[in-house]
Structure formats: C-alpha cells, structure tokens
Amino acid sequence: xxxxxxxxxxxWRRPGTTATDAQADAQPDPAEPEPGFIAAQIAKVKxxxxxxxxxxxxxxxxxxxxxxxxxxxxxxxxxxxxxTFAADQPHNTGQLTLVVHRAAVKPSLGTGQRVVFQPExxxxxxxxxxxxxxxxxxxxxxxxxxxxxxxxxxxYQTAYPAPVVRVSDASPAxxxxxxxxxxxxxxxxxxxxxxxxTTIEFRVxxxxxxxxxxxxxxxxxxxxxYADITxxxxxxx
Amino acid sequence: xxxxxxxxxxxxxxxxxxxLLAAAVFVADRLxxxxxxxxPFLSSGTVGQTVSTPTVTLQVQGATIADKLQLVSRVxxxxxxxxxxxxxxxxxRGPGYGYAQLIIGGRTYTPDNRAPTGTFPVSxxxxxxGIGQHGVWVFEVPDEVLKTPTAQFRAWVGDLSEIPxxxxxxxxxxxxxxxxxxxxxxxxxxxxxVIVTS
Numbered sequence: 001x002x003x004x005x006x007x008x009x010x011x012w013r014r015p016g017t018t019a020t021d022a023q024a025d026a027q028p029d030p031a032e033p034e035p036g037f038i039a040a041q042i043a044k045v046k047x048x049x050x051x052x053x054x055x056x057x058x059x060x061x062x063x064x065x066x067x068x069x070x071x072x073x074x075x076x077x078x079x080x081x082x083x084t085f086a087a088d089q090p091h092n093t094g095q096l097t098l099v100v101h102r103a104a105v106k107p108s109l110g111t112g113q114r115v116v117f118q119p120e121x122x123x124x125x126x127x128x129x130x131x132x133x134x135x136x137x138x139x140x141x142x143x144x145x146x147x148x149x150x151x152x153x154x155x156y157q158t159a160y161p162a163p164v165v166r167v168s169d170a171s172p173a174x175x176x177x178x179x180x181x182x183x184x185x186x187x188x189x190x191x192x193x194x195x196x197x198t199t200i201e202f203r204v205x206x207x208x209x210x211x212x213x214x215x216x217x218x219x220x221x222x223x224x225x226y227a228d229i230t231x232x233x234x235x236x237x
Numbered sequence: 238x239x240x241x242x243x244x245x246x247x248x249x250x251x252x253x254x255x256x257l258l259a260a261a262v263f264v265a266d267r268l269x270x271x272x273x274x275x276x277p278f279l280s281s282g283t284v285g286q287t288v289s290t291p292t293v294t295l296q297v298q299g300a301t302i303a304d305k306l307q308l309v310s311r312v313x314x315x316x317x318x319x320x321x322x323x324x325x326x327x328x329x330r331g332p333g334y335g336y337a338q339l340i341i342g343g344r345t346y347t348p349d350n351r352a353p354t355g356t357f358p359v360s361x362x363x364x365x366x367g368i369g370q371h372g373v374w375v376f377e378v379p380d381e382v383l384k385t386p387t388a389q390f391r392a393w394v395g396d397l398s399e400i401p402x403x404x405x406x407x408x409x410x411x412x413x414x415x416x417x418x419x420x421x422x423x424x425x426x427x428x429x430x431v432i433v434t435s
Contacts, residue, residue: 137344169313171351177344178379179316211270217399218272 083227085204091227095207095220096140096148096175097133103231105194109186116170117159117186124194125159126151126187128202128231129167133180136209136220140175149185152201152228154194156187163187194235201230275402279391279409284418289329290406293394294369297324297410299418300390302383303425306375308353312424317379319349320388321425322412325433326357327369328394334358337374337392338400341414342385347398349377355429357392362432364394372430388412 035043052060069075085091091098105124109117117125128149134140142148142164162172167182175181194200205222212219282288287296303319305312326335335357339346348358352375355361360372374392390410395401413419 139345139347169311169351174347174350176346176349176377176379178382179377180379181316211272216271216402218270 083225085227085229087229087231091204091229092135093148093204093207093227094223095134095136095209097135098148098204099131100202100229100231101129101131103128103200103233105189105197105233105235107236109184111170116161116165117188120188122191124189124191124235126154126156126189126194126200126233128185130183130185131180132173132175132183134175134177137177138209138219139177140220142173147222148204150203150205151187151189152203154187154189154197154200156189159186159188194233197233197235199230199232201228203228271402275404277391277400277405277407280406282408282410284410284412286410288408288410290408292328292330292405293392293408294327294329295324295392295408295410297322297390297412299323300388300412300414301422301425302414302419303422305424306351307424307426308351313351315377317377318383319425320346320376320378320383320419321427322374322376322390323372324374324390324392324410325369325371326364326392326394327433328364328366331366331394332363333394333396335360335364335370335372335374335392335394336398337390339374339376339378340389340391341378341382344382346376346378348374351377353427353429356427357430358398360430369433370430371433373427375427383414386414388414 087100087102089099091100103126105126107124108115108119109125109127130149132140132148148164163186164173165171165184165186166173167184173181173183175183203226205226207220207222210218210221212221280288280290282295282297284297284299287294300320300322303315303321305314306319320339322337322339328335337348337357348356355372357370357372357374360370364370374390388411390412391400391407393401393405393407400407
C-alpha cells in the first residue's frame with residue numbers, strides 16, 4: 001500500500017519532525033496521570049462503540065427497538081380482549097341494558113294486520129328481538145351516532161321504515177330514560193349472505209356519555225371496547 | 238444568557254416544547270364544552286302563569302297522567318304512564334315547531350313519536366310568529382320516575398328537536414306531579430292543536 005501523508009510512518013514528511021519524535025509520541029507519556037476507573041470504563045465503552053462495524057450498529061438498533069417495544073408492553077395486548085355474552089343474559093353497554101332473545105331471517109316483517117317491512121327481490125330482513133333498558137338520562141333514539149348492534153361478516157343496509165321498531169306496534173323505537181322496551185333490530189341484508197347461515201355474530205360496542213367528536217352536542221358515543229354475541233338464526237323462505 | 242453547549246441547548250428546547258404541549262393538552266381537556274357555555278337561560282314559571290321570552294311565550298294550563306292513550310283507531314298502553322301537558326305556545330320571532338322537553342329527576346324526556354298527529358311538536362300547522370296555538374305534548378314516563386314530586390317542562394320554537402344554541406332564553410314551567418295538581422285518568426284522547434284567536 002502507498003504511504004499517504006496521514007499514515008503514521010509518513011510522519012517524516014511533515015516539516016519540523018523526525019521519525020524518532022513521532023515514535024516517542026506514539027508511546028504513552030509515563031509522566032501523564034492514570035485516568036480514573038470510571039473514566040477508563042467510559043473510554044472502554046466508547047472504544048467498543050467506535051470499533052463496531054456499520055452492520056453491527058444496525059443489529060444494536062434492532063435490539064434497542066425490540067427492547068423499547070417490550071418496555072411499552074409489547075405489541076400483542078394493545079387491542080382489548082373481546083368479551084362475549086349469551087342470549088337471554090343482560091348485558092350493559094353503558095347506555096343500555098340489553099337482553100338479546102333470538103334472531104331470524106325473513107323475507108318480510110309485519111304485525112299480523114299489516115306488512116311493515118316490505119319484501120324486496122334478492123333481499124332478506126335480519127331481525128333480532130331484544131329487551132332494552134335505558135340506563136342513561138337522555139332518550140335512546142338509535143340514531144346516527146353509533147350503532148347498538150352490528151352484524152359481523154354480514155353486509156347490510158339500514159332497513160326501511162326504521163332500523164329499530166317496537167314490538168308492540170312496529171313504530172320507530174325511542175326508549176325514554178329508565179324505561180324498558182321490547183324492540184326488534186332490523187337489517188336489510190342480501191339473500192345470498194344469510195341463506196346458508198345457522199348463526200350470526202353481533203358486535204355490541206360499549207358506549208359512554210360525552211361530547212361528539214364531530215358536530216355539536218353531547219350524547220352516547222362508542223368506546224373502542226365491545227362485546228360479541230353469537231345468536232342462532234332461523235332462516236325462512 | 239447565551240448557552241454555548243449545543244447538547245444543553247437541544248435539551249432545553251425539547252423540554253420547552255414538551256412542557257408547552259403538556260400545558261396545552263391540560264388546558265384543552267378542561268375547556269368547557271359549547272353546550273355548557275351556551276346553555277340556555279331558563280325563565281321559570283308555574284302552571285297557569287304566562288312566561289315570555291324574546292322568542293317564545295308559553296302558558297301551561299296543566300298536566301294529566303293517563304294509563305292509556307286513545308288514538309283514532311286504537312288504544313296505546315304506556316310502558317309506564319302517559320304524561321300529557323296542555324298549554325298555549327306562541328312564537329314571537331319566526332316560524333317553527335313547538336318542541337319541548339320534560340326534565341324529571343335529572344332525566345330528559347321527549348314527546349313520544351306515537352302521539353297522534355296534531356299534538357305538539359308536529360302540530361296541524363307550524364307556529365307562525367305572533368299567532369298562538371293551544372295543544373298538548375304527550376310524554377311516556379316510567380312509573381318509578383313519577384314518584385319524583387316535580388317536573389320541569391321546557392318548550393321552544395325551532396326547526397330542531399335540540400335546544401337552540403347561543404344563549405336561548407327558554408321557559409321552564411314547574412309541574413307538581415302529585416294527585417291534586419296532576420289528575421290521574423285511565424284513558425286520554427289528546428286533542429289536536431288549535432289556533433288561539435283572541
């Protein structure tokens with residue numbers, strides 16, 4: 001290898017020095033005081049870092065990321081564990097106490113005297129009978145801000161004339177505070193999505209009373225936590 | 238003071254940013270919400286008294302508690318009891334519907350959607366400024382809530398079932414729910430609203 005100007009053996013090129021001076025400089029000066037223990041350790045660690053190759057530094061960073069992730073609880077338990085509840089058992093969503101009785105898939109729904117949910121080609125009505133108690137201080141309107149029950153893995157549209165109706169007279173359900181009402185939740189679903197089903201899972205978000213994130217006003221808003229219920233469905237016609 | 242150490246400068250800057258952000262979050266979490274800031278001013282009144290605010294004049298003649306509601310073709314039993322408030326409402330500023338709320342023991346009740354056509358809020362015709370209408374508001378109230386001695390009846394004129402924003406003045410009528418002031422009947426046929434001519 002060619003001797004460059006900064007190589008230690010090229011010190012003879014520099015003006016005003018001699019080779020013997022350079023060799024003397026390379027040796028530690030016995031007159032200099034010994035570094036303290038801590039300073040020596042720090043120097044050692046610094047030297048260890050300085051000696052690392054680029055690839056080894058990446059290994060070090062990867063290790064640090066893994067340790068930091070573990071320090072924040074790891075990557076597994078950030079999602080809350082799903083809870084489940086059974087049919088005919090009361091379940092409290094925060095806003096409502098919900099007792100799910102049964103579910104059915106039907107081409108049309110009515111009260112006996114009249115058809116309320118009209119039959120549509122290629123569509124079925126998924127209906128779920130439940131008893132709802134309003135634990136809050138404002139009426140439960142089952143409106144636009146959050147849904148009480150969401151069918152899992154079933155595409156659906158909002159049923160006309162109302163997504164939630166009273167059992168007594170099929171009027172759109174509004175449950176006043178402290179009242180208990182038998183209601184039917186209805187979804188308009190494609191026939192092909194439900195005809196082969198024997199059970200359907202519903203997701204029930206937990207809710208809290210607070211400010212709406214968008215818009216104006218206060219009401220019951222969904223929390224990230226939820227409970228699931230699997231209901232056997234009787235598919236008709 | 239001039240700090241020459243670049244590491245110290247960086248630490249001070251990051252610390253200042255962290256403190257400012259934390260303080261901003263602390264303040265933002267404690268800011269009052271518009272519904273609290275713009276909460277309505279209530280004009281209190283009693284049954285029989287005419288309460289006037291810049292937007293609405295309200296006089297409540299009384300209330301009745303009924304087991305069943307007589308509609309045109311059927312009778313609807315309440316999930317609890319029907320509480321029917323009878324009153325005269327006049328818009329003083331513009332057209333709208335006569336919306337109302339009933340506050341009992343901290344709970345808010347809204348007029349029932351099974352009430353027949355012609356009862357407030359959706360009366361036979363919208364309220365017109367200066368022309369009063371006499372009619373009823375029909376509420377469904379659970380039995381245990383009716384043990385509360387008094388209720389507040391609040392009414393306003395607007396296009397929404399929500400209380401209007403920006404410091405509205407809303408009449409708040411105190412109703413005594415005992416037997417003497419609020420008679421109990423087994424069945425009530427809510428009358429349609431009529432325009433008050435006087």
